[in-house]
Amino acid sequence: MSAVIENHHDDHGHHGPAKGLKRWFYTTNHKDIGTLYLWFSFAMFLIGGAMAMIIRAELFQPGMQIVEPEFYNQMITLHGLIMIFGGVMPAFVGLANWLVPMMIGAPDMALPRMNNLSFWILPFAFFVLLSSLFMEGGAPNFGWTFYAPLSTTYAPPSTTFFIFSVHIMGASSIMGSINVIVTIMNMRAPGMGLMKMPLFVWSWLITAYLLIAVMPVLAGAVTMMLMDIHFGTSFFDAAGGGDPVLFQHIFWFFGHPEVYIMILPAFGIVSHIIETFSRKQLFGYSSMVWAMLSIAILSFVVWAHHMFTVGMPLAAELFFMWSTMLIAVPTGVKVFNWIATMFKGSITFETPMLFACAFVVLFTLGGFSGLMLAITPADFQYHDTYFVVAHFHYVLVPGAIFSIMAAVYYWIPKWTGNMYDERLGRLHFWLSFVGVNVTFFPQHFIGLAGMPRRIPDYALQFADWNMVSTAGAFLFGFSQVFFLFIVIKTVMGGKKATGEVWEGARGLEWTVDSPAPYHTFGTPPKVS
Amino acid sequence: MTNVRSLICSFKTQFTVIFFALSNKAIAEWDELNMTQGATAISREVYDLHMLIFWICVAIGVLVFGVMFYSMYAFTKKKNPVAATFHENTKVELAWTIIPFLILIAMAVPASKTLQSIYNDEAGDVNIQVVGYQWKWQYRYLEDDVSFFSNLTTDLDEIYNKVPKGENYLQEVDEMVVIPAGKKVRFLITANDVIHSWWMPAFAIKQDAIPGFINTAWTIVDEPGLYRGKCTELCGKNHGFMPIVVKVVEQDEYDLWINDKKAAAIAMAELTEKDWSAAELVERGESLYVTNCVACHQVNGQGIAGIFPGLAGSDVVLNDKAGQIEILMEGIQGAAMNSFSYLSEVEMAAVITYTRQSWGNAEKGDGEIVVPKDIVEYKQNKI
């Protein structure tokens, strides 16, 4: 080994990324791939959002004004699939890609080429899914939960493409999770024991294990669907000795952990942001870790709370009621710990902190409606009504999505080297905050008053609050276009950011320059 | 505690209880905001459970957000430039793990009790098989063998905003489920095609209707009244258009109703099932023809040239039995011929047979008669 080669090795960091479009197709760099995931998820968020606008526009008044019921059902189905599999999940993977290696002092992810593949199959999967809108019979129209036999015997021909698309998205998630776990378990800087890891890293470690456990089960479910549709099996067809309820059990065995997959990284993000802007070490680090672990483990034994009206016997209903209620305990611990961090802190309210505080309050509201839903006899009145829609939109929109926006505002100075415009950020926050509440809070009322979900038209007593909700939705929707503007503006320029960016920020990512060099931690740092 | 203090304490307690009771009632009356208390003992129990959990959540929220908003107000960097350094406290953390756990147990006890009451399912005085179809409900009273479909009756013109919407827009049906007040009614719920779900908020009943399987629900409704429900499982394009209406009446009114239905069913069954001969049909059909058809098609079946087609020697009447049924049932668009589907199956079959057998039509054409079962089949295939 001559000195020349060694120098050459060091020089790689100075050469920087390749030029042109090829860079993005061939990159194995975790920062580039993180950027790809984030832009992709933003695009999917806007597309899924446009579908939401169509849905809310139709629901603005009673009567059918804009679309036919068949198309409406396609909109609600695609809206759900795109937001979950195209919006929230890829955004969190993008954040994992950008942040996990830096936070643990690793030079990149463990499997950089698989990382590239994990990303690039996603645009393909969503192209297939969205193209089903133009196929004969239309796009999938059976809800994102695609219960059989509506999704098998009675489904449009495009269902096969839907299944193909879901398989690919699942493969992407599984590969990504393997990458995350191998990275975290094998590439932490010396001195960084598990209980010294940043909480975002912990949250992603746990999320990755959940993904490995349940995405294959989803794959199994859609494979069985495929076989029922095309190969004459009867997994879910009573006519052949199968059972539609079996589908629901398999689906929700995946589906419940899935919703925790969609919130655990949010917990990680919020912990970082509240700690930084309270200028005070996060309260109860180890209980935060145990809480996330408990939530993850419990998530495997609550799935049938999505099926309380399916006709299970009393013992099963009681079990699932109690196990579901139990999840409130570790979740409550986390909320208390965030607040205890803020208590007697020294707080400033820059945009990331605004979103994080809103997360704590509004996610907790979603948690309260979740607790109400856990109560089985009461759930008989809530199930499949707008009360459920209100619940999950509260935990997903001012929950997961706000945490993603908070993360973007918080880390974009590190990614781009530019500060975002604080006034614009705050405006975006307040517009979103008002919009989200005006959209979803009234949905609690109409659900309680008796409006079912997944209907394009409704009886007159639901008219007033539907109108309010639609108004809120349009406000929220346009605010996200405004967010796009803010992000592009920041990428293109802005006040230069320091390495530390935020006073009081802890973590290895703040020890490198902003923007972060293309390759960081070529030599692992020492962690005390 | 002194007597005065304990008196104040008890006043506070009473006041709190009364406040919550009244506000529950007030909130219950805000129809657009809250769950219904319903019309049964179970539905009221469910409502009370719902409000209990709700108030507990409100209390926890006030407490927790109180501390949070206080922190956001009192511990800004300006007001508190140096942050405290504590970052753990085992006692406090244990407390806020154990206390919520105890609160959950307090919630779980009444919830489990209510669930057990709901599952306590013995026989009903009236047993109704409920079948969900795409997109309507079928009800079969098992003891009395009375069966009917229940379809949404809201006009498409209302849905497509051509005429103003009626008061019961999307909540009205052609045939209501009638049940007696004060008696136990059991519903045996299943489906014909995909999964539906039968929800009656006023009875706190919601059970999925799953093809091939039976789910049960029961209710005892105290007061007569009209109650409306919905399908609550996505079942295809008209999921939002298959409501449920249950009319609860006093026992004697119910007895009258069910006897009427039984008699009508027996009569219709007899007539429809009966093997009608051509002669019987023709005899029955003749008077119907005179009442309904003569004005245009004339007594001799010749019609009026250029205006009303003749039936004697008509190609449809001679050779196209299915086509003729369709014309009578649907009418002809853009022509004077209306739909006669309001005729009973027997009447429809009789008048069509009359035309196929008269004026030499039987010899010249295929001579096929139409029996009431043909009309029943036509109606079923139309679904």
Added chain:
Amino acid sequence: MGNKKITILKLSAAVAGMYLFSFALVPLYDVFCDITGLNGKVAQTSNAESSISVEGREIGLQFISHNNAGMPWVFKPSKEVSKIKTGTLYEATFYAKNTTDKMMTGRAVNSVAPSNAKDYIKKIECFCFAEGIELMPGEEILLPIKMVVDDELPDNIKNIVLSYTIFDSKIEHNLTMDHDSDHMGS
């Protein structure tokens, strides 16, 4: 810093294992249902003799039927409502007729209400256990059920409803010979 390859192998095995697990859920579900009676299906039993006793109580038994998705057969219980005694062998029939002009295979699925009665209903013979019921065009048949309701049936259950839904198995029947009853001569 640890062996990446081993971690990758372990995780890939976990992925494969979970995928196979989802398929294992299919039989597991049936086993679970059998043990707990979760889906109200009554399985065939051969040891019904143990349920036969002299001292039984009277309960109501109701049969209901439904033709799924407009399945065109006539399908109904020969007797809808009966009073039977627990501990006594009871035989019932269902009448079925293929009213079409094609050979068809039907399949009947049974369901019990209340679902916790399922453990106490011992069926020795039931047409619902058959893979399929084949009927020629116009053929009619009386389908048998032989069952005993165990005395242990909880006291608060005074009425049992047995529901049967008949489905069209949609099996294609290719007949190469004509199905006249008279095959002699041609």
